[in-house]
Amino acid sequence: MESATQLAAKLATAASADQTVAVAGEAFEQIRRLANDLAVPSSGLFATWASVTAAACSGRDALGAPPSVPSAAKQQPSLDHAGEDQAAVVLAQLAAILHEHLAQAAAQASGGPDWRALTRAAEAAAEILDLLAADSS
Amino acid sequence: MNAVTYGHLLAATDRHLDAATAARDRHSDVVGIMQHLHRLATVMVRHLDIVTAEDVITAASASPWQSAATEIREALSLAADRIGEAAGHALAAQTASPSSRPFPELDSAEHLGRAAESLAAALDLIRTHQVRGPDGTIEDRSEWARTLRTPAVGIAIAREMTARSYRIAHWLAWRDEPSEGLPRSGLDAAHDCIRAASKAASRLDSSDIDLAGGQTVLHQLPLKPARIAPHSGELPADLTAGIAASAERLRVIAFTMPELKRNSSTLSARVWLRTSWAAAIISDLCAGTLHSFDGPDTTPHEEHTQLRQAVSALTYARDAWRQAAELWQFVTTDTGTEVSSATIEAQDMVLRLGRLTHANPAWTPRVRDQAPRPDLAELVSDPAARASVLSAVHHAVDAVAKMARYDLLAITDFGAARRFYMREVLLWGHQTKHRGRNYLRAPPDRVGLLLDLYRVTATTSLQAAETLDALALGTGASSQTLALARRLAPLPVLSGDPSLDLASLNERIQHFARSRRALTPEAPRAATPDKPDPQPQPPPQGRPTSPSVTQAALRFGPFENELRSSGIDDPLLRARAAAIDRAGAGILRQAGLNEDLTIANPRARRRPRTASQLAATDEPAVAQPSTGPTRHSRPTTSAHLSRSNHRPQRP
Numbered sequence: 001m002e003s004a005t006q007l008a009a010k011l012a013t014a015a016s017a018d019q020t021v022a023v024a025g026e027a028f029e030q031i032r033r034l035a036n037d038l039a040v041p042s043s044g045l046f047a048t049w050a051s052v053t054a055a056a057c058s059g060r061d062a063l064g065a066p067p068s069v070p071s072a073a074k075q076q077p078s079l080d081h082a083g084e085d086q087a088a089v090v091l092a093q094l095a096a097i098l099h100e101h102l103a104q105a106a107a108q109a110s111g112g113p114d115w116r117a118l119t120r121a122a123e124a125a126a127e128i129l130d131l132l133a134a135d136s137s
Numbered sequence: 138m139n140a141v142t143y144g145h146l147l148a149a150t151d152r153h154l155d156a157a158t159a160a161r162d163r164h165s166d167v168v169g170i171m172q173h174l175h176r177l178a179t180v181m182v183r184h185l186d187i188v189t190a191e192d193v194i195t196a197a198s199a200s201p202w203q204s205a206a207t208e209i210r211e212a213l214s215l216a217a218d219r220i221g222e223a224a225g226h227a228l229a230a231q232t233a234s235p236s237s238r239p240f241p242e243l244d245s246a247e248h249l250g251r252a253a254e255s256l257a258a259a260l261d262l263i264r265t266h267q268v269r270g271p272d273g274t275i276e277d278r279s280e281w282a283r284t285l286r287t288p289a290v291g292i293a294i295a296r297e298m299t300a301r302s303y304r305i306a307h308w309l310a311w312r313d314e315p316s317e318g319l320p321r322s323g324l325d326a327a328h329d330c331i332r333a334a335s336k337a338a339s340r341l342d343s344s345d346i347d348l349a350g351g352q353t354v355l356h357q358l359p360l361k362p363a364r365i366a367p368h369s370g371e372l373p374a375d376l377t378a379g380i381a382a383s384a385e386r387l388r389v390i391a392f393t394m395p396e397l398k399r400n401s402s403t404l405s406a407r408v409w410l411r412t413s414w415a416a417a418i419i420s421d422l423c424a425g426t427l428h429s430f431d432g433p434d435t436t437p438h439e440e441h442t443q444l445r446q447a448v449s450a451l452t453y454a455r456d457a458w459r460q461a462a463e464l465w466q467f468v469t470t471d472t473g474t475e476v477s478s479a480t481i482e483a484q485d486m487v488l489r490l491g492r493l494t495h496a497n498p499a500w501t502p503r504v505r506d507q508a509p510r511p512d513l514a515e516l517v518s519d520p521a522a523r524a525s526v527l528s529a530v531h532h533a534v535d536a537v538a539k540m541a542r543y544d545l546l547a548i549t550d551f552g553a554a555r556r557f558y559m560r561e562v563l564l565w566g567h568q569t570k571h572r573g574r575n576y577l578r579a580p581p582d583r584v585g586l587l588l589d590l591y592r593v594t595a596t597t598s599l600q601a602a603e604t605l606d607a608l609a610l611g612t613g614a615s616s617q618t619l620a621l622a623r624r625l626a627p628l629p630v631l632s633g634d635p636s637l638d639l640a641s642l643n644e645r646i647q648h649f650a651r652s653r654r655a656l657t658p659e660a661p662r663a664a665t666p667d668k669p670d671p672q673p674q675p676p677p678q679g680r681p682t683s684p685s686v687t688q689a690a691l692r693f694g695p696f697e698n699e700l701r702s703s704g705i706d707d708p709l710l711r712a713r714a715a716a717i718d719r720a721g722a723g724i725l726r727q728a729g730l731n732e733d734l735t736i737a738n739p740r741a742r743r744r745p746r747t748a749s750q751l752a753a754t755d756e757p758a759v760a761q762p763s764t765g766p767t768r769h770s771r772p773t774t775s776a777h778l779s780r781s782n783h784r785p786q787r788p
Contacts, residue, residue, distance in 0.1 A: 047502035
């Protein structure tokens with residue numbers, strides 16, 4: 001799976017709605033996986049990561065993207081405080097790009113299921129951004 | 138908790154009765170007084186109906202207290218009749234001489250009327266927990282209904298009504314003026330009836346029943362509180378009251394959850410995902426709070442032990458809830474609801490517990506609102522504040538335990554209706570795109586694991602709540618009503634293996650979303666994730682070769698296949714299923730339909746399609762206009778979303 005930074009770059013250069021949808025689904029799943037791994041009680045951001053996981057599932061499922069198969073040997077990320085904060089920053093950036101592109105795609109959709117799915121996914125991205133953003137602007 | 142309780146309404150009744158007594162020499166609205174005394178007595182009889190209804194007790198099973206309560210009811214009923222007749226006579230006399238009725242200010246009659254209204258409101262409060270249906274059967278509307286049926290609470294109701302009937306008796310001996318038209322003999326008869334009720338009430342006592350506990354629980358019986366939306370700047374007292382209110386609302390919501398059953402669109406995998414996370418966070422915050430309460434120097438030994446046990450149970454419950462949340466990320470339902478009453482209340486509790494336990498009165502799960510957990514030493518040293526926080530924690534943990542229990546029932550029902558789905562790629566390792574089978578029904582063993590996990594969450598959350606029961610009773614926290622109610626009416630033991638724990642489930646959890654491998658060795662048929670539809674057609678190219686399944690699909694009809702795939706080997710059942718399959722095929726042949734396709738997918742009769750489309754409708758789409766999380770086969774174009782929507786549909 002590509003890194004969050006790579007996915008953000010792919011989203012930013014997506015040439016069509018098709019590409020946006022495909023990359024966005026993958027991005028939501030990437031966010032879900034990382035947030036789920038970080039949502040452990042020892043984390044200072046347990047509630048944050050748990051909430052991000054739920055929102056990422058909503059976005060992923062709205063776009064019909066498949067979940068990735070969990071690895072056999074579960075690895076808990078060994079991120080310290082700073083590492084978690086850094087992960088939050090990167091995922092917030094990804095969520096911001098996701099929201100922007102999905103909102104654009106929704107605006108171009110002519111209503112119906114596509115519009116609903118894209119709008120729901122854009123809302124999920126906004127929820128993730130709201131949870132992870134360092135400020136409210 | 139600030140919710141209106143039965144005790145509040147009883148107190149209001151008493152205040153009006155006192156006011157009526159204080160004012161009774163000022164006026165002489167005998168008709169009004171008699172009419173309202175009649176109302177009061179009638180409402181008392183209705184209260185006693187709750188504990189003496191025929192479907193609650195039968196003559197054969199009546200215990201001594203129930204016999205006594207029945208006698209009290211009969212006596213008060215006769216008294217009410219007599220008082221009603223007396224009111225009629227008084228009204229007739231008053232009509233004959235209308236000059237005797239000016240009452241410009243609030244008088245005894247009006248106070249008695251308000252007393253009757255308060256008592257009727259108390260009855261209505263009980264009815265919010267226990268409704269009598271149109272056919273006369275009693276339907277429980279909350280967990281409190283079970284408590285209402287306990288002897289302790291039944292006796293408490295009978296005693297409360299008997300005590301207030303004495304107040305009526307005082308009024309019956311008050312006036313004795315023939316000109317007012319009161320029939321003395323009728324009033325005396327009513328008085329005798331109340332005396333008989335009083336005599337019967339002496340038999341309500343029972344040494345083996347917790348009468349004090351019953352009275353406390355009755356007085357604390359709450360009306361479902363309105364939601365108190367959290368806002369920043371709430372003081373600790375507001376936070377604890379809000380937590381208790383959310384907990385009570387969540388208990389009621391959870392209780393009605395299994396009732397929603399198969400027709401519910403308010404339950405979904407996404408809702409369960411969010412409530413699971415919320416429960417994990419609540420358990421974590423509560424464990425942290427209780428841990429900070431446990432000062433080695435300040436805590437009595439017994440309390441110290443109870444705190445440690447509670448923290449341990451909550452930590453385990455938290456881990457179980459977290460595990461449940463992880464599994465929900467791979468499961469979906471034919472409903473796409475994201476938000477429900479339960480998620481709202483659970484989220485409110487998370488916010489308030491977070492604000493109570495972090496150094497930020499505006500704490501939220503957002504990164505920017507995070508704050509360190511403060512030193513709670515000051516809080517711990519103040520007994521009142523400590524009891525208040527302990528009460529809030531107790532309420533939250535109890536509500537989560539109830540939620541787990543009723544979630545388990547609802548999930549059982551969803552599983553039985555086969556409303557859980559998983560992505561094919563998770564179960565088969567790849568996607569058979571050309572069949573459009575993005576979602577498959579979750580195999581029985583996956584559903585079984587979800588249920589087992591919820592048994593663990595329910596059991597461990599209940600253990601935590603029970604440990605807190607002892608603490609609440611020991612410290613006199615206001616949440617001790619929960620403990621008393623649980624003691625009076627213990628929850629039935631959950632079915633299933635009581636020895637289940639996270640460790641024993643671990644291996645199954647590891648393979649939940651990772652392979653078509655069976656999770657339970659004893660159920661080998663369940664190993665095959667979602668058998669193909671029993672359509673007599675060759676497996677599509679690219680489908681994993683699974684000879685047994687494919688051959689079964691070719692050889693057997695849908696009912697027989699269903700049994701086989703569920704691991705049911707009973708030859709009699711299989712023979713009956715085969716007979717049903719043959720009969721169905723025959724009917725379809727007579728109707729000139731292609732029985733194979735139509736049997737395989739009954740919806741095809743409503744929406745005829747091509748064979749390939751039929752094959753793709755294993756889990757067809759459903760529109761969710763409000764929430765919009767329509768699920769699709771992996772989209773390659775936006776327009777494709779509309780055409781190939783393979784989201785599971787409610788059956």
